[in-house]
Amino acid sequence: MQDFMKESEKLVERKLVELCKLNGGMCIKLLSFHINGLPDRMCLFKPAKVIFVELKTTNQKPRPLQLTMHDKLRKLGFRVEVIDTVEQVVNLIENIMTC
Numbered sequence: 001m002q003d004f005m006k007e008s009e010k011l012v013e014r015k016l017v018e019l020c021k022l023n024g025g026m027c028i029k030l031l032s033f034h035i036n037g038l039p040d041r042m043c044l045f046k047p048a049k050v051i052f053v054e055l056k057t058t059n060q061k062p063r064p065l066q067l068t069m070h071d072k073l074r075k076l077g078f079r080v081e082v083i084d085t086v087e088q089v090v091n092l093i094e095n096i097m098t099c
Contacts, residue, residue: 006058007085013055015086016041019093037069039080045096053092056084 020027025045030038030052039052052073054062062070062082070080083089 009055009057009060009084012057012083012086012089013040015089016043016053016055016083016092019089020045023093023097025096035069037063037065039066039070039073043096049096049099050078051092051096052078052080054080054082056082058084060084 017027020043023045025043028042028044030040030042032038039054041053041055043049043051043053045051052070054066054070056062070082073080081088081092083092
């Protein structure tokens with residue numbers, strides 16, 4: 001049986017920001033007072049790669065309003081990821097850098 005440790009949203013977010021910068025990208029915090037449900041971060045990489053990232057504490061799920069916004073962004077052709085562990089951050093960045 002695997003020993004499971006809960007990772008906070010802040011920890012996961014710090015790792016995402018760090019790895020984006022280390023790999024030449026930008027990780028922009030999305031703050032909006034007019035559009036509810038936006039993902040937490042927009043990650044930008046060369047050449048013109050945009051990924052929206054919803055960050056959660058381990059095992060937390062997005063709220064229905066957030067899921068609706070994720071669906072709208074995906075219908076516009078954007079990639080949206082929900083991440084709740086540092087391991088998922090590492091896998092996302094590796095995936096981005098190899099595509």
